[in-house]
Amino acid sequence: MHYGIERIGATVIPAGSGNTERHLMMMQDFGTTAVVGTPSYALYLAEVGERNGVEFSKLPLRVGLFGGEPCGEHMRAEIERRLHIRATDNYGLTEIIGPGVAGECECRCGLHINEDHFLAEIVDPETGETLPEGVEGELVLTSLTKEAFPVLRFRTHDLTALDLAPCACGRTSARMRKVRHRTDDMLIVRGVNVYPSQVEDVLLKIEGIEPHYQIVVDREHGMDRMEVRVEVAEEIFSDVMADMVAFTGNVSDRLNGVLGLSVKVTLVEPGTVERTAGKAKRVMDNRSLE
Numbered sequence: 610m611h612y613g614i615e616r617i618g619a620t621v622i623p624a625g626s627g628n629t630e631r632h633l634m635m636m637q638d639f640g641t642t643a644v645v646g647t648p649s650y651a652l653y654l655a656e657v658g659e660r661n662g663v664e665f666s667k668l669p670l671r672v673g674l675f676g677g678e679p680c681g682e683h684m685r686a687e688i689e690r691r692l693h694i695r696a697t698d699n700y701g702l703t704e705i706i707g708p709g710v711a712g713e714c715e716c717r718c719g720l721h722i723n724e725d726h727f728l729a730e731i732v733d734p735e736t737g738e739t740l741p742e743g744v745e746g747e748l749v750l751t752s753l754t755k756e757a758f759p760v761l762r763f764r765t766h767d768l769t770a771l772d773l774a775p776c777a778c779g780r781t782s783a784r785m786r787k788v789r790h791r792t793d794d795m796l797i798v799r800g801v802n803v804y805p806s807q808v809e810d811v812l813l814k815i816e817g818i819e820p821h822y823q824i825v826v827d828r829e830h831g832m833d834r835m836e837v838r839v840e841v842a843e844e845i846f847s848d849v850m851a852d853m854v855a856f857t858g859n860v861s862d863r864l865n866g867v868l869g870l871s872v873k874v875t876l877v878e879p880g881t882v883e884r885t886a887g888k889a890k891r892v893m894d895n896r897s898l899e
């Protein structure tokens with residue numbers, strides 16, 4: 610990513626993770642126009658900036674290249690609104706090259722795969738059989754130009770589908786659908802398949818809920834129990850107990866409706882769900898510790 614950005618003539622400021630105040634200071638001092646990182650860190654950047662009186666609308670910042678974890682459309686909209694940028698989704702993995710396998714163009718209708726460097730296939734995760742265009746399955750990658758450490762038919766565990774039609778932007782490379790699920794981030798709770806992204810979709814549509822949440826799965830007396838800890842806006846915390854109970858009930862009803870599973874919802878105060886500089890840890894599955 611670093612050398613690719615330099616190749617197009619841009620200046621790179623390698624900031625690393627952590628020390629968010631310093632990031633904000635550098636962004637202001639250097640007049641940064643683009644930011645690269647995980648989407649959850651972008652939100653954290655917005656939060657710290659807002660707290661420190663940074664007016665993002667007045668900064669030269671205009672675009673964000675995000676990746677490393679799933680980012681739904683609601684989360685994307687939130688990042689764009691708060692940082693005043695246009696956010697794109699990018700895909701890569703350490704075993705292949707890191708960032709740079711695929712990325713969205715200005716049309717944002719799938720991630721263009723850099724096919725001159727990577728051969729992408731979609732296979733059935735159960736049988737390993739190659740699937741046709743448009744059918745969702747597991748992404749398998751082969752590096753074509755990588756030296757010293759080539760990778761042949763690497764199974765990514767990421768679920769997506771390919772679109773081979775030329776894009777409206779004029780590029781003709783294959784596009785892969787945004788990765789929302791992995792073959793292995795799926796939770797099975799009381800026999801029901803649950804993807805963390807389904808929980809996120811429900812939560813971020815509800816007014817007053819912040820884009821920070823945590824899913825906790827436990828086993829009590831042989832029975833799975835799923836709890837969703839949700840960070841809510843200050844004004845949701847009310848002196849009227851009945852209002853809080855109604856709000857919690859509404860969130861849990863909506864989750865039940867989508868997941869087909871009863872979920873305990875706990876409201877937590879703004880800023881209490883742990884923030885990380887890297888990938889957000891959304892799921893705590895305590896069952897495996899038993």
Ligand SMILES: [Zn+2]
Nearest residue numbers: 714716776778
């Ligand atoms: Zn395009």
